[in-house]
Amino acid sequence: MNPDPLVFTRDLILPPPTPSDKTADVDRLLRVLEGLGFGDAQVPLFVAKELPEMLRRNNFAIRVVLSRAGNRTKVLGLGAGAVLGLAIDIGSTNIDCSLFDLESGKKIDEAGIVNPQVVFGSDVLTRAQLAMTGEDRLHDVLLNGINGLILDLCGRNQISRDEIFAVTVAGNTIMAHFFLGLDVRNIPLSPYIPVVNRPLFLSAGALGLAINSRAVVYVFPNAGSYVGGDIISGIICAGINREEEPVLFIDVGTNVEITLGFSDWIMVGAGAAGPALEGGVAAIGKKAEKGTISRVKIDRATGNVEIGVISGGEPEGICGSGMIDLVSELFSAGIIDQAGRFRASAPGTSERAGMKMFTLHSSEGKELAITEKEIDNFLLSKAAMFSFLYVFVKSVGLTFGEIRKVFVAGSLGCGIDPESAINIGMLPDIPRERFISLGNASLKGAEMVLMNADLLAEIEETAAKITYREMNEDAELMSILQGAMFIPHTEPGLLKA
Amino acid sequence: MNPDPLVFTRDLILPPPTPSDKTADVDRLLRVLEGLGFGDAQVPLFVAKELPEMLRRNNFAIRVVLSRAGNRTKVLGLGAGAVLGLAIDIGSTNIDCSLFDLESGKKIDEAGIVNPQVVFGSDVLTRAQLAMTGEDRLHDVLLNGINGLILDLCGRNQISRDEIFAVTVAGNTIMAHFFLGLDVRNIPLSPYIPVVNRPLFLSAGALGLAINSRAVVYVFPNAGSYVGGDIISGIICAGINREEEPVLFIDVGTNVEITLGFSDWIMVGAGAAGPALEGGVAAIGKKAEKGTISRVKIDRATGNVEIGVISGGEPEGICGSGMIDLVSELFSAGIIDQAGRFRASAPGTSERAGMKMFTLHSSEGKELAITEKEIDNFLLSKAAMFSFLYVFVKSVGLTFGEIRKVFVAGSLGCGIDPESAINIGMLPDIPRERFISLGNASLKGAEMVLMNADLLAEIEETAAKITYREMNEDAELMSILQGAMFIPHTEPGLLKA
Numbered sequence: 003m004n005p006d007p008l009v010f011t012r013d014l015i016l017p018p019p020t021p022s023d024k025t026a027d028v029d030r031l032l033r034v035l036e037g038l039g040f041g042d043a044q045v046p047l048f049v050a051k052e053l054p055e056m057l058r059r060n061n062f063a064i065r066v067v068l069s070r071a072g073n074r075t076k077v078l079g080l081g082a083g084a085v086l087g088l089a090i091d092i093g094s095t096n097i098d099c100s101l102f103d104l105e106s107g108k109k110i111d112e113a114g115i116v117n118p119q120v121v122f123g124s125d126v127l128t129r130a131q132l133a134m135t136g137e138d139r140l141h142d143v144l145l146n147g148i149n150g151l152i153l154d155l156c157g158r159n160q161i162s163r164d165e166i167f168a169v170t171v172a173g174n175t176i177m178a179h180f181f182l183g184l185d186v187r188n189i190p191l192s193p194y195i196p197v198v199n200r201p202l203f204l205s206a207g208a209l210g211l212a213i214n215s216r217a218v219v220y221v222f223p224n225a226g227s228y229v230g231g232d233i234i235s236g237i238i239c240a241g242i243n244r245e246e247e248p249v250l251f252i253d254v255g256t257n258v259e260i261t262l263g264f265s266d267w268i269m270v271g272a273g274a275a276g277p278a279l280e281g282g283v284a285a286i287g288k289k290a291e292k293g294t295i296s297r298v299k300i301d302r303a304t305g306n307v308e309i310g311v312i313s314g315g316e317p318e319g320i321c322g323s324g325m326i327d328l329v330s331e332l333f334s335a336g337i338i339d340q341a342g343r344f345r346a347s348a349p350g351t352s353e354r355a356g357m358k359m360f361t362l363h364s365s366e367g368k369e370l371a372i373t374e375k376e377i378d379n380f381l382l383s384k385a386a387m388f389s390f391l392y393v394f395v396k397s398v399g400l401t402f403g404e405i406r407k408v409f410v411a412g413s414l415g416c417g418i419d420p421e422s423a424i425n426i427g428m429l430p431d432i433p434r435e436r437f438i439s440l441g442n443a444s445l446k447g448a449e450m451v452l453m454n455a456d457l458l459a460e461i462e463e464t465a466a467k468i469t470y471r472e473m474n475e476d477a478e479l480m481s482i483l484q485g486a487m488f489i490p491h492t493e494p495g496l497l498k499a
Numbered sequence: 500m501n502p503d504p505l506v507f508t509r510d511l512i513l514p515p516p517t518p519s520d521k522t523a524d525v526d527r528l529l530r531v532l533e534g535l536g537f538g539d540a541q542v543p544l545f546v547a548k549e550l551p552e553m554l555r556r557n558n559f560a561i562r563v564v565l566s567r568a569g570n571r572t573k574v575l576g577l578g579a580g581a582v583l584g585l586a587i588d589i590g591s592t593n594i595d596c597s598l599f600d601l602e603s604g605k606k607i608d609e610a611g612i613v614n615p616q617v618v619f620g621s622d623v624l625t626r627a628q629l630a631m632t633g634e635d636r637l638h639d640v641l642l643n644g645i646n647g648l649i650l651d652l653c654g655r656n657q658i659s660r661d662e663i664f665a666v667t668v669a670g671n672t673i674m675a676h677f678f679l680g681l682d683v684r685n686i687p688l689s690p691y692i693p694v695v696n697r698p699l700f701l702s703a704g705a706l707g708l709a710i711n712s713r714a715v716v717y718v719f720p721n722a723g724s725y726v727g728g729d730i731i732s733g734i735i736c737a738g739i740n741r742e743e744e745p746v747l748f749i750d751v752g753t754n755v756e757i758t759l760g761f762s763d764w765i766m767v768g769a770g771a772a773g774p775a776l777e778g779g780v781a782a783i784g785k786k787a788e789k790g791t792i793s794r795v796k797i798d799r800a801t802g803n804v805e806i807g808v809i810s811g812g813e814p815e816g817i818c819g820s821g822m823i824d825l826v827s828e829l830f831s832a833g834i835i836d837q838a839g840r841f842r843a844s845a846p847g848t849s850e851r852a853g854m855k856m857f858t859l860h861s862s863e864g865k866e867l868a869i870t871e872k873e874i875d876n877f878l879l880s881k882a883a884m885f886s887f888l889y890v891f892v893k894s895v896g897l898t899f900g901e902i903r904k905v906f907v908a909g910s911l912g913c914g915i916d917p918e919s920a921i922n923i924g925m926l927p928d929i930p931r932e933r934f935i936s937l938g939n940a941s942l943k944g945a946e947m948v949l950m951n952a953d954l955l956a957e958i959e960e961t962a963a964k965i966t967y968r969e970m971n972e973d974a975e976l977m978s979i980l981q982g983a984m985f986i987p988h989t990e991p992g993l994l995k996a
Contacts, residue, residue: 019692028695054682054694195516197551198525257897
């Protein structure tokens with residue numbers, strides 16, 4: 003990829019004025035920019051204010067910061083030092099952010115926080131409904147959270163916020179609206195109308211972002227109330243719009259979002275899967291981060307548990323991919339049955355206060371255990387996910403076997419073991435090499451755009467191509483779902499259908 | 500003229516959303532605007548914030564305020580009441596302003612103030628030099644003056660400043676720089692480089708103008724340090740760029756600015772003429788306003804003076820056109836000689852404290868008189884003006900007789916009597932019907948653009964066509980000037996040359 007970042011610099015040497023060339027300073031700069039192919043460049047007033055002195059201080063050599071966002075070249079600044087950019091994924095639960103050097107294209111750092119809006123409700127629709135009742139702090143809380151995250155990144159990397167000249171933002175439709183301070187109140191009500199779907203180019207100053215006030219902020223388009231910029235960013239990350247045959251993209255969060263398509267058409271569906279797959283199902287469930295169990299093996303004979311902990315050390319909980327491994331291993335080792343019930347006297351199980359549970363790990367008086375009830379909740383989520391996949395793929399007349407690639411994204415997507423997921427009937431039983439883990443695809447798509455302005459047109463074309471399908475309304479779904487509550491399914495043939 | 504104002508409104512009825520048309524609000528508005536030929540329209544964030552509620556309050560009928568300034572359609576506001584515009588001429592001495600209803604094209608009111616920068620010096624170059632020494636109040640003082648003028652206009656017409664959505668600004672290069680807060684320090688120094696010559700479209704908010712912060716502010720381009728937007732505006736007002744044969748345009752202020760040209764080429768020259776022709780020469784000199792003498796007749800036999808006062812009543816001073824009449828009449832009545840000296844015992848003359856003077860008017864103990872010294876100053880100004888005209892016209896190989904039209908503008912231009920001006924040798928002796936008085940042509944040009952966006956392209960073409968000629972450097976000038984100190988000239992034939 004030839005780097006073509008949203009914001010870039012040019013070191014220019016202008017011919018100094020002479021009695022026979024009295025071109026004004028701004029016009030002189032524009033003349034040189036025109037010669038470089040930026041004939042449409044705009045020079046804002048603040049640049050015109052700074053230009054004369056800077057030109058004369060450096061003998062008419064000057065560094066300009068340029069942006070071509072919005073199909074128009076704009077001078078964002080003069081004589082800048084570093085030119086940095088941020089990619090931000092605003093999730094309902096987590097906000098993740100990467101800091102880039104736009105000149106080298108290198109990632110400097112990344113950081114994340116829990117979305118501070120969670121105090122208003124874990125579900126994004128709950129927050130939109132709160133806004134409908136007059137709650138007006140959701141925008142401010144979100145913006146303050148993001149600004150705090152940015153200032154943290156600046157502080158620990160010893161950079162000035164004024165060096166950040168570009169931001170790309172991907173989030174679901176409601177999160178993008180909250181971020182922009184737009185009215186979300188018509189999104190939860192039929193016919194579910196957002197304020198804006200088109201991509202936006204804004205100035206950081208207008209948004210109140212704690213970066214250079216002239217920075218360009220690109221907000222991914224939505225394809226409707228239920229297909230936000232996060233999904234489109236993920237599609238771009240996976241390159242679905244460039245595929246020649248249908249591929250599947252699964253983003254697992256509080257909602258399961260499924261994308262199916264290729265260069266000709268792209269269909270997106272979403273449905274509630276509960277928090278199970280984000281590690282929220284169990285008391286010991288955690289986000290995939292340092293100190294979290296992401297891998298589980300159980301010895302078939304002894305019932306001994308072997309765990310893999312992210313970054314090693316003493317485990318503090320289990321993430322989504324760990325849960326998938328755990329349930330798969332519990333089933334394969336015969337500790338739970340097809341319905342997810344503990345078999346009598348299975349190794350590692352116990353019953354306390356009337357609750358049946360399995361102890362995954364214990365040391366120094368601390369115990370990580372999972373209850374039967376929690377396994378039930380997990381199975382409901384995995385059932386929802388499989389049922390959505392099945393109904394979705396079938397609805398376009400395809401079979402699982404015809405799907406050449408399955409991208410798995412989301413916080414769980416970083417480390418999912420297809421073998422385990424297929425074993426429990428969460429993912430279809432197709433060749434393992436077709437599964438591709440993307441991690442936070444929404445963030446990665448935002449990073450790609452930051453460094454490649456050519457993608458902007460591709461994003462718009464892709465957004466226009468997407469159709470949305472409401473999956474919870476499908477008639478066949480309930481019967482598939484009921485069988486999918488079992489491991490792997492009451493009709494295992496469906497996994498290969 | 501088909502009115503095509505810089506800012507205009509459209510009353511739109513959007514099709515309300517339905518389950519089969521879930522287009523977002525902003526996208527829906529853009530779709531309708533595209534159907535009206537505004538496919539490039541931009542919707543700023545603040546409009547996106549207001550749109551959902553306004554649409555639903557009025558059943559998707561909405562009034563939008565649009566601007567096409569800067570070759571791009573922009574939505575400036577929603578649901579506005581009146582849509583008004585201001586044309587402003589920022590002169591070094593006076594600031595004049597007209598208020599228009601952009602929908603009807605009618606002028607609502609006009610007002611003017613003395614440029615508050617005069618406390619820093621009457622000459623614009625003096626002010627630029629002050630800025631070079633670190634004086635930083637010139638922008639603020641000017642802006643405050645203009646804002647006061649606007650608020651006055653709003654108050655006395657009972658309009659809200661938020662109803663003003665468009666402003667056109669014409670001023671000389673230094674005044675435009677002061678208005679914009681740009682660095683003027685390179686203008687007075689060779690090679691005399693302005694910060695910007697191109698036309699600018701700015702938002703009122705960025706400038707700090709006391710009108711709707713989203714209003715479009717158009718600042719006329721300059722054609723160099725010595726050919727400002729005021730001259731270009733005057734050229735547009737006179738239509739010089741559309742003429743098929745050379746015409747002359749004279750703008751008389753503290754400087755004499757002469758434009759000569761037609762559709763093929765336009766040449767501008769300027770030179771210092773002193774304040775004489777703006778009514779600043781005499782103690783009784785005043786701006787042409789209510790209560791000022793603008794016409795003088797002297798009975799050849801009796802020496803009785805008959806005066807014409809603007810709006811009638813008791814006179815308080817004399818303006819430029821009155822001065823021209825006065826000197827012409829004093830000369831024709833034999834009260835002054837060719838050199839401007841009072842003849843011995845001429846009627847109306849007296850000598851007090853060693854100063855010879857002529858009493859123009861006296862009543863109730865108040866006397867308006869002019870001294871010989873003041874007549875001398877006036878003759879220097881008229882000599883400068885004629886000499887510039889002569890040298891200028893001759894330099895392109897033309898004679899006065901070949902000039903088909905002579906536009907006379909400036910505060911004095913409103914009422915100049917060509918007969919008097921020719922009589923004293925200030926204007927060339929050509930057929931009287933070729934003289935056309937324009938008054939404040941710079942303001943009128945600004946008014947025209949406010950109501951006709953088509954002129955924007957014409958202005959840019961015109962600005963590119965202008966060449967500047969420094970007149971004070973002309974070798975022949977001094978000899979012409981010396982003769983022109985006499986009435987009408989020591990070589991009267993030059994008046995027809």
